[in-house]
Amino acid sequence: MSPAQQPCVLVVEDESAQREVLKYNLEAEGFRVALAENGDEALLMVSEEKPDLIVLDWMLPNVSGIEICRRVKANPETRSIPIIMLSARSEETDRVRGLETGADDYVVKPYSVVELMARLRTQLRRTRPATMGERLIFEDIVLDAAEHRVFRDGQPLKLGPTEFRLLSTLMEKPGRVWTRDQLLDRVWGRDIYVDTRTIDVHVGRLRKALMVHGGSDPVRTVRGTGYSLG
Amino acid sequence: MSPAQQPCVLVVEDESAQREVLKYNLEAEGFRVALAENGDEALLMVSEEKPDLIVLDWMLPNVSGIEICRRVKANPETRSIPIIMLSARSEETDRVRGLETGADDYVVKPYSVVELMARLRTQLRRTRPATMGERLIFEDIVLDAAEHRVFRDGQPLKLGPTEFRLLSTLMEKPGRVWTRDQLLDRVWGRDIYVDTRTIDVHVGRLRKALMVHGGSDPVRTVRGTGYSLG
DNA sequence: AATCGGTGTGACGATCGTGTGACACTTTTC
DNA sequence: GAAAAGTGTCACACGATCGTCACACCGATT
Known part of the structure; x- marks a missing residue:
């Protein structure tokens, strides 16, 4: 999973418009994008695609974002994948809970795309020091x-x-x-x-x-x- | 209307409300805006986005605004980027210290948006035609x-x-x-x-x-x- | 009013890319 | 060995994409 050359970002988001926006922006930044619209798909993609980073919506049908986060972080094989949580709630308690379950960062909707990209790069830089080679x-x-x-x-x-x-x-x-x-x-x-x-x-x-x-x-x-x- | 050659302004500010205000106003004035909320992000963005100007908060977690200013001005590649310092303190000593570290201008909070924009344009006019080879x-x-x-x-x-x-x-x-x-x-x-x-x-x-x-x-x-x- | 430069749109032909089926060939299974 | 399954290759027809043209529109200028 580390010798991969092009960073792959998995976007887990149930709302299609949001998904498209993220996909568009991420691809414009040179990332490869995998999409999942619910928890089950997400977990499947994680094991199949081994993404370099996950952008995870808090609210999801069936399996909640928190649950996914917990599972990804519980698996030794996927533990190191950084997770950025997206949430409409800005309550401090949620932020704490999000980080407690192992999320590496937490961004509140509506977010600035520039800011999100910056945080994303920060996380990627942590685990992938090699240049984001195109x-x-x-x-x-x-x-x-x-x-x-x-x-x-x-x-x-x-x-x-x-x-x-x-x-x-x-x-x-x-x-x-x-x-x-x-x-x-x-x-x-x-x-x-x-x-x-x-x-x-x-x-x-x-x-x-x-x-x-x-x-x-x-x-x-x-x-x-x-x-x-x- | 987002022309290709739009000047890019990097805003370094840890308080999100302040960030949004600046972003809003700058974008309304036709600037492209990059955001950073701490010193590390700021330095990253500087090298990555090569902004045409930096609006820099004095007080920042971890790396202070002064430190960032010093580093940007120490690097020959980024030295020419004008920096406008924002500060809650109005003491003359701080102003002097700010300018001593290489900041090009110094604005005291709470600032007038109109004034800030004016100073910003002044700085950009000063450097743009000369340095940034258009x-x-x-x-x-x-x-x-x-x-x-x-x-x-x-x-x-x-x-x-x-x-x-x-x-x-x-x-x-x-x-x-x-x-x-x-x-x-x-x-x-x-x-x-x-x-x-x-x-x-x-x-x-x-x-x-x-x-x-x-x-x-x-x-x-x-x-x-x-x-x-x- | 009239003109003019710049712009967005629809239409059309030409080209390129693509999916499919057929068939030959290779490898595995019985 | 024979049958079966998997794969390589070819030609062809369809569809998608692109370049170009003409035309209508709109704002600015005269």
Whole structure:
């Protein structure tokens, strides 16, 4: 979880408008964003995506924000993930309770986006001293997220949008095996229904694009499961 | 109306009510505002946001305002940023001490908003045209923000206001890909609703304007995402 | 009133990207 | 070995996206 190159922020918020605002701003700041709209989804995403930071709404249907916070902090594997609580309440008691359950910071709605980003960076800096690199590197492949560019051995490559997102996901955690379902989530989107075979085609296209100037195939097929880089 | 070249003011204040007041007034005056509520955040924001001016509260938890002032003025890279100190104390000794540490001006609380804004503008006028080089350069394109003019290969170009802001945004970070939403924010303004397709038209006009005297197209279309320079 | 520069919008054609099915091929299972 | 399951690759048709044009609108200027 630490060798990840691009910071991933999990936003847990039940109100869709709020979610979109956060997503937009976070992406504009160069973060990768995962969304969850209730407690169950949140816990699932935490174990699946291993985000670098969680922005957590206090009020949630079913499992409350506090409960999620407690569980994340109770699990040794996720304990170190910083949590920023969002709350409409400004009562001091709530703030204390929020921090008591293990939240690392506490922001009151309506919040200033600038302020939230600053606190977010502060938390990330605590756990991720490495530069928030928009640049992913695997062997001789360099992917610049901000510039939407990919080089191999110094030579620029031409990728379509989907191929770019696919490579971007694979490079995020080199060596990690991604199932087809996970790739569908990441590259295509949660609610899009597409045949999983489509992935194979795009992996093929990505491979071809990566090897136009020669070089070996960096994509590994894991039979029965999915794909990984290296 | 949030133009690209808006001056950015960093407000360092630990009391949230005061922060909001300043933020509100500064934004109403057309400034971009960054907030920090303690010394550490402040120093972080200074290096990250490179504000054009700092409004600094005297009393801060942990690192005091004076200390921040001293550090900003000690760093050659940030030395030229004007600092306006806010303080509840009116003692002459404090004023002297404040100015001694390098603050450019000193305002006593409770202050008049009008007065503060006036002093702020004075400071900005003093440093802006000189220091902050409002001259953006990309390859053979030169954009002079102060003169509101654009040259390519030494020849002056005729751009409309929107095209100018668009180019100005693109030149701010050459190579970076701007999504249409981001461009709408920077060039048109957060609350204005215009069709995203409108951007395409203006990009087209900008391209034509940039190529009237020949030369290649410096604007890169990133399909599915947006545009970038180079 | 008339003109003019600047702007937003709809329409249209052209291009690019994408999903799917079919088929060959490889690997596993029986 | 044969069957089954998983994967690589190809061509094609559909849809999304983009560049461009013409036109209407609006405010400023004369």
